[in-house]
Each structure stands twice: as C-alpha cells, then as structure tokens.
Amino acid sequence: MSLNNPFDPDSTLHRGCSCGQHGSQAEHELAEVDALNQRVIQSTVMRALFPQDVERRRFLGTVGASAAWAAISSLIPFGALEAMAQEKGSLEKKDLKIGFVPITCASPLIMADPLGFYKKEGLNVTLMKTAGWALVRDKVINKEFDASHMLAPMPLAISMGVGSNAAPTNVMTIQNINGQAIVMANKHKNNRDPKNWKGFKFGIPFEFSMHNFLLRYYLAENGINPDTDVQLRVMPPPEMVANLRAGNIDGFLGPDPINQRAVYDDLGFIHILSREIWDGHPCCSFAIPSEFIQQNPNSFAALYRAILKSAAMARDPKNRPIMAEVLAPANYLNQPKAVIEQVLTGKFADGLGNVRNVPERVDYDPFPWYSMAYWILSQMKRWGYIKGDVRYKDIAEKVYLLTDARKQMTSLGMTPPKENSRKFMVMGKEFDPAKVDAYSNSFAIKKT
Amino acid sequence: MFSKPGLKAGLLSLLIFLIFIGIWSLATYHKEAPAVSAADAEYAAMMGKGAGKTGGFPPPGEVGAAFVTYLSDPFYDKGPNDKGIGIQLAHSLWRVGLGFFLAVIVAIPLGFAIGMSPLLFRALNPFIQILKPISPLAWMPLALYSLKDSDVSGIFVIFICSLWPMLINTAFGVAAVRRDWINVARTLEVKPLRKAFQVILPAAAPTILTGMRISMGIAWLVIVAAEMLVGGTGIGYFVWNEWNNLALPNVIFAVAMIGLVGMVLDQLFGSLQKLVTYRE
Numbered sequence: 267m268s269l270n271n272p273f274d275p276d277s278t279l280h281r282g283c284s285c286g287q288h289g290s291q292a293e294h295e296l297a298e299v300d301a302l303n304q305r306v307i308q309s310t311v312m313r314a315l316f317p318q319d320v321e322r323r324r325f326l327g328t329v330g331a332s333a334a335w336a337a338i339s340s341l342i343p344f345g346a347l348e349a350m351a352q353e354k355g356s357l358e359k360k361d362l363k364i365g366f367v368p369i370t371c372a373s374p375l376i377m378a379d380p381l382g383f384y385k386k387e388g389l390n391v392t393l394m395k396t397a398g399w400a401l402v403r404d405k406v407i408n409k410e411f412d413a414s415h416m417l418a419p420m421p422l423a424i425s426m427g428v429g430s431n432a433a434p435t436n437v438m439t440i441q442n443i444n445g446q447a448i449v450m451a452n453k454h455k456n457n458r459d460p461k462n463w464k465g466f467k468f469g470i471p472f473e474f475s476m477h478n479f480l481l482r483y484y485l486a487e488n489g490i491n492p493d494t495d496v497q498l499r500v501m502p503p504p505e506m507v508a509n510l511r512a513g514n515i516d517g518f519l520g521p522d523p524i525n526q527r528a529v530y531d532d533l534g535f536i537h538i539l540s541r542e543i544w545d546g547h548p549c550c551s552f553a554i555p556s557e558f559i560q561q562n563p564n565s566f567a568a569l570y571r572a573i574l575k576s577a578a579m580a581r582d583p584k585n586r587p588i589m590a591e592v593l594a595p596a597n598y599l600n601q602p603k604a605v606i607e608q609v610l611t612g613k614f615a616d617g618l619g620n621v622r623n624v625p626e627r628v629d630y631d632p633f634p635w636y637s638m639a640y641w642i643l644s645q646m647k648r649w650g651y652i653k654g655d656v657r658y659k660d661i662a663e664k665v666y667l668l669t670d671a672r673k674q675m676t677s678l679g680m681t682p683p684k685e686n687s688r689k690f691m692v693m694g695k696e697f698d699p700a701k702v703d704a705y706s707n708s709f710a711i712k713k714t
Numbered sequence: 715m716f717s718k719p720g721l722k723a724g725l726l727s728l729l730i731f732l733i734f735i736g737i738w739s740l741a742t743y744h745k746e747a748p749a750v751s752a753a754d755a756e757y758a759a760m761m762g763k764g765a766g767k768t769g770g771f772p773p774p775g776e777v778g779a780a781f782v783t784y785l786s787d788p789f790y791d792k793g794p795n796d797k798g799i800g801i802q803l804a805h806s807l808w809r810v811g812l813g814f815f816l817a818v819i820v821a822i823p824l825g826f827a828i829g830m831s832p833l834l835f836r837a838l839n840p841f842i843q844i845l846k847p848i849s850p851l852a853w854m855p856l857a858l859y860s861l862k863d864s865d866v867s868g869i870f871v872i873f874i875c876s877l878w879p880m881l882i883n884t885a886f887g888v889a890a891v892r893r894d895w896i897n898v899a900r901t902l903e904v905k906p907l908r909k910a911f912q913v914i915l916p917a918a919a920p921t922i923l924t925g926m927r928i929s930m931g932i933a934w935l936v937i938v939a940a941e942m943l944v945g946g947t948g949i950g951y952f953v954w955n956e957w958n959n960l961a962l963p964n965v966i967f968a969v970a971m972i973g974l975v976g977m978v979l980d981q982l983f984g985s986l987q988k989l990v991t992y993r994e
Contacts, residue, residue, distance in 0.1 A: 600796075
C-alpha cells in the first residue's frame with residue numbers, strides 16, 4: 267500500500283484496525299479468520315472427547331483450562347488438524363497470470379495483490395491489464411491467462427460456445443454486485459423519460475454482459491424494443507466517454523468508474539444506478555477454465571481463499587477510501603482517485619447538481635447464486651442469443667461453482683447462504699428460479 | 715556547421731514550430747472558473763473543480779510537463795501494467811525487429827528466385843497481388859485464433875505487413891539488373907552462385923533496401939495499432955492505457971515519441987541505402 271506523506275497535516279499515519287494490534291482493518295479481519303479456524307477445530311475435538319457438555323465443564327473446572335489444554339494437545343495434534351482443515355496441499359502451479367479489465371468491478375481480485383492475499387497462499391500472481399472483453403475471452407481460451415476477471419454472463423456463453431468456440435469455463439465467485447449505471451449525455455437533462463428515447467444510440471461494453479441485458483430489460487419495460495427502436499453499440503468503456511463527448515451516442519450503461527468519469531468530465535449525468543433496475547444483480551465474475559481446476563486442484567483452492575478473503579475485505583465500507591487510493595495508479599485502474607472514491611464510498615456527484623449518498627452503490631458479495639445464472643440465461647433466450655430448449659439448471663450448475671464457493675467460505679469461517687437460488691425483483695417483476703422458462707416467455711417485447 | 719541555406723531552413727522550421735505552439739496555446743486558453751459558494755463547494759470538489767483539472771484539449775504546458783515527467787525517468791518498472799516509456803519502446807522495437815527480421819529471411823531469397831525466374835514470377839504473381847493489399851490488422855483475429863498467443867500474433871502481423879514491399883522490390887530489383895552485366899558474367903563463365911552474390915546482389919541492393927525501408931515504415935505504423943488491440947506491453951499499449959485514463963497530454967507525448975522513433979528508423983535505413991548506392 268502506498269504510504270501517506272508524514273508531513274501532510276491532513277493525512278493520517280495511524281490507520282490501524284478496530285483492535286489496534288494490526289496494520290489495517292483488512293489484516294485484522296484476516297487474523298480473525300485464522301483464529302476462527304482454530305476455534306472451530308478445537309471445539310470439534312472437544313465435542314468429540316466430551317459428548318456431554320456437563321462432563322466437559324466438570325473436567326475443565328477441576329483441572330483448569332491451561333492444564334486441560336496441555337493434556338489434550340499432547341494427545342491430539344491440533345496443528346496438523348488445522349493444516350488439514352486448510353487443505354494446504356502442495357501447489358501444482360504457483361506462477362499465475364490473471365487478466366483484468368481496468369474497472370472498479372475488478373477490485374477484489376486486484377486488491378488481493380497489494381494486500382498480499384495471493385502471496386499468503388503461496389501464489390505468485392501477475393495481474394495483466396487487458397484492453398477489452400473479446401481479448402479477455404481469447405486469452406483465457408488460448409491459456410495465456412490462468413484465470414481472469416470476466417463479465418458474469420461470459421463463462422456461460424463461452425461454456426456453451428455462444429459467440430466463440432466452446433471452452434468449459436467456470437465462475438469461482440461473483441466479483442461485484444450492483445455498481446453500474448445508465449449515463450446520459452448532458453443534452454438529455456430534460457428528457458429523462460425512457461419512453462421518449464426512440465432512435466437513441468447506446469453504448470454497451472460487450473454482447474454477453476449484464477450491461478447489455480439490464481439495458482435491454484430497462485428499455486423494454488419502458489416500451490422500447492432494444493433491437494428495433496434504438497441502436498446498441500459494443501464499445502470498450504473508455505470509448506464510451508469519448509463517444510459521449512463526440513455526440514456519437516446518447517448514453518450508455520457502463521461499468522464504473524467510467525460512469526463517474528463521464529460526470530467528472532462534465533459530459534453526462536447519472537440517470538439511474540443499475541441497482542434501481544435489479545438490486546443485487548451480479549456484474550463481473552472471477553472465472554477460471556475447467557481444465558485448470560482439474561489439473562491444479564490445490565492452486566485452485568488457494569486462489570479461492572485469496573479471492574474470498576479479498577472480497578470480504580472489500581465489502582467493509584471502512585476499507586473503501588483506502589481501496590480508492592490503492593486502485594488509482596497506472597498499474598491498476600489508472601483513473602483519478604477522486605472518481606474512484608465516489609464510486610466506492612457511494613457519495614457522489616450525479617451530474618445534475620446533486621450530491622447523492624448511496625453506500626450500496628457497489629458491493630462485493632462473492633456468492634455465485636444459481637438464480638443469477640438462471641436470470642442471465644433467461645435473458646439470453648429472450649433476446650435470441652440462445653435458441654431452442656435451454657437446460658437452465660444443467661448449465662448453471664455446471665458453470666457456477668456454488669458448492670465450491672460455499673465450502674471454501676465455510677472453511678474460512680464465513681457464513682455463506684444455505685439456499686442455492688432465491689427469488690428477487692427486477693423492476694418490480696418477480697423472478698422465480700423455479701419457473702425460468704415461463705419467465706423468459708412472459709415478456710411482450712422480445713426477439714421473435 | 716550549417717551551410718547557409720541549411721541555416722535558413724532550420725530557422726524557418728523553428729518559426730513554424732513556434733507559430734504552431736502559439737496557435738495551440740491560444741486555442742486551448744481558458745479563463746479561471748468563477749468562485750463557488752460554500753454550499754456548492756462539496757459538489758464542485760466531487761466534479762474535480764479547482765483540483766487542477768482542465769477540460770477539453772490540453773494546452774502545450776501540460777503536454778510539456780508530460781514530456782518532462784516521462785523522459786526524466788524512462789526506465790521505471792512499477793509492476794506489469796505500469797512501465798517507463800523506454801521499456802515500452804524497447805518492447806515495441808523488439809516485436810518490430812523480430813517480425814521484420816523473419817520477413818527479411820523469407821522475402822529476400824523468395825524475391826531473388828522470383829526475379830530470376832520469369833516462370834515463377836508469373837505463377838506467384840496472382841497470390842502476391844491478392845495478399846498484398848490486405849490490411850495487416852485484418853490478419854489479427856485470424857492470427858489470434860490460430861496462433862493462440864497474442865505476442866506471437868503481434869509479431870506475425872509485423873511479419874506479414876513487411877513481407878510484401880520487400881518481396882516485390884527484391885523481385886523487381888533482381889529482374890531489372892542490366893542485361894549487359896549478366897551477359898558479361900555469362901561470357902566469363904561465372905558460376906550461378908557467384909553470379910548471384912557478386913553481380914546481381916550488388917546491382918539490386920539499392921532497390922532491395924528501398925523495399926526494406928518501406929517495410930520498416932509500415933511495420934512501425936502497424937505495431938502501434940496492433941499493441942492497442944492486444945495490449946500487455948509496448949508503446950501502443952501505453953497509448954491505450956493513457957487513453958483509458960483520458961489523459962490526453964500523455965497520449966500526445968506518446969504520439970510524439972512514436973513519430974520520433976519512426977523518423978530515426980527511417981534515417982537508419984536511409985543511410986544504409988546511401989552505403990550501397992553506386993554510380994554508373
């Protein structure tokens with residue numbers, strides 16, 4: 267992490283954590299996780315030794331806790347048990363190349379590098395900044411990257427061979443939920459009703475992106491057919507800002523910090539945040555080729571731990587200002603710190619003259635719900651990207667590694683949800699994961 | 715050191731440059747933003763007002779500052795995605811050099827064969843004519859798909875774009891060697907290999923080098939575009955990365971560096987050309 271200038275009267279040198287014993291809140295939590303692991307093992311052993319809790323208490327009461335600890339640990343190798351619980355087998359592959367696109371969605375996988383989460387697992391990770399999503403796809407298929415930041419629908423599309431050769435790819439975790447926005451050019455400040463947007467041109471980052479599906483959904487709910495009434499153009503995020511300036515597009519549903527950057531550069535305003543379409547929608551994912559998992563199970567598990575710890579760190583609002591500072595330099599996002607900070611803290615200028623305070627603007631919930639995959643597939647079906655009968659359940663369960671994520675989260679002492687799917691609302695309409703096909707056929711506007 | 719006309723031309727160049735900078739400064743000049751009330755201060759701060767942020771096209775001063783920053787430390791390495799301009803240029807030059815070298819290995823012998831044999835020339839001509847006008851970047855998706863490596867694909871694109879001018883020029887140069895000299899060689903019963911190296915090669919060398927010079931020019935044009943596509947390292951990646959940040963001063967700086975290096979490469983081949991030119 268970069269050091270603050272010690273001679274700057276406004277900077278704080280004693281950042282520290284809540285207990286004061288660790289350098290940062292992130293380290294503090296890490297230590298807590300380790301301690302929790304130990305506790306889980308110890309209580310399991312004690313439960314096995316003393317099936318009756320009364321006996322355990324009587325025993326401890328008579329001999330004293332420290333004597334009991336010495337007696338039991340001489341018989342039972344707690345250290346070895348802990349090591350086994352952490353599954354730290356020898357790593358098959360230590361030098362990993364991980365791709366990312368420079369947007370705030372990638373924060374957990376980026377932050378794991380400067381915070382040393384990869385190193386702690388014995389991994390030597392090189393983060394490779396990549397110019398666009400098509401290139402990310404090609405580099406993953408070509409095995410130039412061992413794992414990569416991907417849009418949540420991409421592993422589904424790549425695994426099915428839609429828009430590329432079929433190459434089995436998995437989602438280890440969701441990188442971020444929410445955190446996108448519809449940005450409109452300043453000239454449309456007085457034209458906020460989407461029903462009047464016929465003939466508009468919009469930028470989207472990739473065909474197989476939540477941005478595409480959410481924008482299509484939003485437009486269609488407002489009576490605009492995204493295939494015939496407006497033009498959707500695929501363009502890399504920086505081009506969105508450049509095209510907005512040039513007047514080539516009227517708006518875009520883009521990733522942050524590009525949205526905030528358009529506001530910062532006085533080119534557009536934030537029409538709505540993506541969480542106003544679907545609160546809790548996935549955006550990007552941490553993806554890995556299935557082949558890598560089969561060949562390197564231990565490296566895969568190590569990578570899981572690093573990413574999950576980093577996501578837990580990124581969820582804490584207290585860490586967000588520091589994250590903005592770490593992510594801003596050219597090696598990572600290469601954006602002004604002021605812009606990233608507004609995105610991460612959720613206190614931002616909306617381009618219309620207001621300061622809005624939405625702490626939930628972006629969150630880093632890593633759990634890969636099957637229902638997320640179902641919804642994505644339902645929209646791919648709706649807009650004709652996939653045809654015929656879709657085996658929603660099979661595809662989702664094959665691509666989204668929900669069971670592994672749950673296992674790893676539990677072993678790190680986190681509490682993953684117990685269900686695999688859940689209902690949610692998208693613009694006031696309920697999505698029931700048990701009735702995906704009916705849902706995707708229920709829309710008036712769709713590709714026929 | 716300068717002859718009189720040279721001095722005059724130099725002064726004129728300087729004058730043109732100064733006028734250019736002057737117009738640029740005037741065109742990008744903007745007044746200070748008016749002070750904002752305290753209530754709007756927070757919003758203004760979030761919009762980056764008063765934080766040294768300038769909208770629109772950068773004035774010459776900012777670009778000059780970018781020059782100073784990057785040239786004062788050209789070889790820093792702050793991780794895989796942030797390297798100094800010297801390292802980036804070295805990566806690009808390495809790719810261009812390798813692709814160009816491979817093209818030389820293929821184009822010169824093949825061009826020789828085509829130039830010496832009218833039959834081969836007629837047989838290969840249709841292929842060359844079709845392949846020559848294809849934009850090198852159009853090969854990129856194909857290369858990425860089949861070679862399965864972005865770095866190799868970049869080198870392949872350089873190879874394919876520098877191949878044609880060299881091939882055609884070599885063939886043309888070899889075919890255009892004066893008949894008299896070949897006839898003299900035949901009269902003296904010179905062996906074919908000796909004829910190729912001691913008669914045809916020196917005679918065709920200026921044309922071949924012209925082809926190489928054109929190829930190098932094209933290769934340098936193409937590498938920037940190719941690196942913007944595949945990224946990773948190189949001056950093209952640098953341009954893309956700074957564009958990503960919408961940092962126009964840095965982009966202008968990179969553009970100037972691309973021009974400068976291109977000029978040096980061209981001069982290099984220019985002087986090589988002078989070396990092999992002969993007077994009849």
